[in-house]
Amino acid sequence: MFEIIRTEGHARRGRFRCAHGGEVQTPVFMNVGTQGAIKGALSAHDLKDIKCQIELSNTYHLHLRPGDQVVRSLGGLHKMMDWDGPILTDSGGFQVFSLSGLRKITEEGVTFASHIDGRRIFMGPEESMQIQANLGSDIAMAFDECVENPAPYEYVKQSCERTLRWLVRCREEHRCLCARPDCLNPAQMLFGINQGGTYEDLRVWHMDQIARVDCDGYAVGGLAVGEATEVMYRILDVVLPHAPEDKPRYLMGVGTPSNIIEGVWRGIDFFDCVMPARNARHGKLFTWQGSLNIKNEKYKLDTGPIDPACSCPVCRSFSRAYLRHLFKAEEMLAMRLAVMHNLWFYNTLMERIRDALDAGEFAAFRAEYSEKLDRKV
RNA sequence: GGGAGCGUUCCCGAGUGGCCAAAGGGGGCAGACUGUAAAUCUGUUGUCGACGACUUCGGUGGUUCGAAUCCACCCGCUCCCA
Numbered sequence: 001m002f003e004i005i006r007t008e009g010h011a012r013r014g015r016f017r018c019a020h021g022g023e024v025q026t027p028v029f030m031n032v033g034t035q036g037a038i039k040g041a042l043s044a045h046d047l048k049d050i051k052c053q054i055e056l057s058n059t060y061h062l063h064l065r066p067g068d069q070v071v072r073s074l075g076g077l078h079k080m081m082d083w084d085g086p087i088l089t090d091s092g093g094f095q096v097f098s099l100s101g102l103r104k105i106t107e108e109g110v111t112f113a114s115h116i117d118g119r120r121i122f123m124g125p126e127e128s129m130q131i132q133a134n135l136g137s138d139i140a141m142a143f144d145e146c147v148e149n150p151a152p153y154e155y156v157k158q159s160c161e162r163t164l165r166w167l168v169r170c171r172e173e174h175r176c177l178c179a180r181p182d183c184l185n186p187a188q189m190l191f192g193i194n195q196g197g198t199y200e201d202l203r204v205w206h207m208d209q210i211a212r213v214d215c216d217g218y219a220v221g222g223l224a225v226g227e228a229t230e231v232m233y234r235i236l237d238v239v240l241p242h243a244p245e246d247k248p249r250y251l252m253g254v255g256t257p258s259n260i261i262e263g264v265w266r267g268i269d270f271f272d273c274v275m276p277a278r279n280a281r282h283g284k285l286f287t288w289q290g291s292l293n294i295k296n297e298k299y300k301l302d303t304g305p306i307d308p309a310c311s312c313p314v315c316r317s318f319s320r321a322y323l324r325h326l327f328k329a330e331e332m333l334a335m336r337l338a339v340m341h342n343l344w345f346y347n348t349l350m351e352r353i354r355d356a357l358d359a360g361e362f363a364a365f366r367a368e369y370s371e372k373l374d375r376k377v
Numbered sequence: 378g379g380g381a382g383c384g385u386u387c388c389c390g391a392g393u394g395g396c397c398a399a400a401g402g403g404g405g406c407a408g409a410c411u412g413u414a415a416a417u418c419u420g421u422u423g424u425c426g427a428c429g430a431c432u433u434c435g436g437u438g439g440u441u442c443g444a445a446u447c448c449a450c451c452c453g454c455u456c457c458c459a
Contacts, residue, residue, distance in 0.1 A: 034413050041416095056412075094412045102414085115414040146412075193412090224411045253412035274413045281416055282409085297406070335416060 002026075002217070002248045002269075006357065010240065010267040013357035016248055018138040019187040020078060021054070021085035026248065027264045027357075029350045030056040030088055030272040031343055035065070036081050040281055040339030041332055044083030049313060050340055051347035055083055056272050059131045059141075060092035064114055064121065068134035076136030076184045088272075089137035091128045091170075093193065094253065097146035097225060105145060107162065125169035133177040136184035141219065142170040144193040149226035156197035160206045163195045164213075171213050189216035191250060198227050200238045207242040217270070218243045219250035229259070236266040243267075257286060257349055257373035261366050264353055276346045280338035283327050286345040290375035294338065299324045312344035349373075 001017040016024040031038060031052040038047065047055060057077060062068055074080045077087055095112065096103060102113040109124020123131075128143035144163045147156055174190045177183060192215040196202035210218065220239060223232045236251070243249050250270035251263045260271050276286065283295040287307035292299075294306065305315035306323065314323075314337045326334035356365035 030412095032413070039413070039416080058413080061413085088412095090412050095414090097412090099414070141412075144412095219412080221412065250412090255411045259411070273411050274415090275411050278410060278413065278415065278417085282418095284410080293407085295407090330416075332416080 002246070004246070006360075008357055008360055008362045009265065011264050011357060011362050012267055012269055013354055014248070014269055016269075018086050018189060019185055020087065020138050024053045024086060025351075025354055026269040027260075027350055027353055028053050028270055029260065029346045030054045030270060031347070032056050032272055032274050032277060033081070034058045034274075035061045036071075036077060038339065038343070039277055040335040042336065042339055042343075044081045044085075046340065047083065047085075047343075050344040051351065052085070052343065053347070054086040054088060055081075056088045056090060057135070057137065058090050058092070058095075059128055059135070060090075060095045060112070060121075060123065062089075062135060063092070063123070063131045064116055068131040072134040072136070072184060076134075078136060086139070087135075087137040088139040088191075088270075089132045089135050089141065090252075091132065091141040091143040091193075092123050093128075093141065093144035093221065094146050096144075097148060097222075100148070107165075109143070109166075110145075125166040126173045129170055129173040129177055133174075133183060133185075133188065137188060138185065139189045139191055139217070140170075140174060142167045142190065142192050142215070144195060144221055146222050146225060147195065147197050149198050149222070149231075151197050153197075153199055153202075156195075156199055157202055160195040160197075160202055163193065164206060164209050167192050167210055167213050167215075171215070191215055191217040191219050191248075193219045193221040193252070194239060194243075195222045196235075196239075197222060198231050198235065200235065203235055203239045204242055207239050211242065211244050215247065217248040217250060219252050219270075220268075221252045223251065224254045224259070232259070233262055233266070236263065236268070240267045257346075258370050260346075260349065261353065261370045261373075264357075264362070265366055265370075271350075273346075276342035277339050280342040281335045283334075283338065285323075285338060286342050286373070287377065288369075288373070290372060290377040292377050294320060294323045295327050296324075306341055307345075310341070310345065310348075312341050312348075314338075314341040314344075 004012050004014045006013045014026040016026055033055050036057055071077055071080055096110050104111045112121040114121050125143040132140040143166050145159050147159050178186050192210040194207045196206045248269045251268040253273055255273055283293050284291055285294050285306050288309040299320040302320040307315055356362040
């Protein structure tokens with residue numbers, strides 16, 4: 001179920017519901033827990049404390065370890081993690097990009113050399129759907145090829161044509177699996193993924209094609225993988241008018257706070273990105289004045305919170321100086337607190353975007369924050 | 378008392394006549410990170426008016442065109458024997 005409550009220009013304020021959890025308010029940021037955990041030592045319980053509405057895990061990683069059959073035996077991903085909210089699983093398509101040195105693509109699918117032990121793993125549309133069925137996620141992503149930018153036109157053309165054929169196979173396999181009596185999550189949704197690199201004609205053609213394959217939502221993939229930010233915005237500008245209006249739209253793997261505001265402005269409803277968690281682990285923290293590196297010497301004696309404008313559990317209790325010390329001393333707590341802060345920041349950013357949309361003031365919000373939040377302080 | 382070593386830039390530690398402002402770690406300082414092979418990776422770390430110059434390798438002298446590297450003495454430390 002997806003419902004648009006109101007719009008402001010291309011931006012959409014909506015509600016979404018799936019098999020688990022209550023209503024998801026969109027635009028929403030999905031917190032990334034690739035292997036069933038948020039890196040930085042957070043559990044699903046912690047996610048509740050940082051205003052996370054929906055969590056994301058990864059097909060490829062959980063298939064390798066502990067194995068999707070194991071997850072199924074444990075009652076599915078929700079039960080294993082003790083998370084009763086919505087879960088989206090990425091299909092493994094991004095690993096076709098990120099493990100490019102370790103894989104081979106054919107029409108059937110992709111053969112990976114496991115990054116763990118080198119053993120050969122085959123994954124095609126059917127396998128990806130089967131694994132995601134075993135995980136029991138609420139949203140399964142179609143198996144696609146995420147192509148690095150820039151890439152030659154001919155290659156991108158052939159690749160996105162193949163990704164379209166893969167989507168058709170995903171659709172069939174997914175229906176089939178959900179119809180089985182032993183299906184862990186018969187209400188699991190399937191989102192298709194738009195590709196086409198930086199070529200507007202391919203992007204539009206591909207979106208028109210996948211829009212004909214009945215999906216529960218449509219994602220834009222293959223962005224923020226090498227092209228300039230302006231190019232990404234241009235692609236969104238041309239492709240989103242071709243996405244079904246009544247279905248959720250998900251911009252995969254993006255991005256910075258500014259990228260998110262600009263994405264919402266162009267009509268995106270769902271986002272996910274490793275950036276807030278990874279940057280947090282590396283000491284880069286987001287604030288309403290821009291980002292800062294908490295490891296910098298200037299915070300050595302700073303008794304203030306990370307962000308005076310933040311009311312997250314970390315800012316309520318701990319000083320910049322303490323955080324800096326924990327980082328310098330390489331205490332695990334440093335990463336945990338930093339990740340909690342950054343995810344709270346992202347979830348709060350989405351909340352404020354929604355509030356602005358509700359008030360019909362998103363344009364003003366964008367003008368005030370879009371550029372500012374990506375600056376360094 | 379006798380014998381054997383050692384002392385290098387913030388720390389540890391290479392270097393034993395010119396290619397040495399001096400390897401490599403650590404620490405420090407800074408940067409990167411966008412559907413997570415990332416608690417990772419990169420740069421930098423003697424001084425200065427800085428594509429060049431100057432001062433460093435326990436101290437003081439000396440040998441040499443040239444010394445962190447060789448010699449003498451001194452200072453400090455370690456170990457072994459008595």
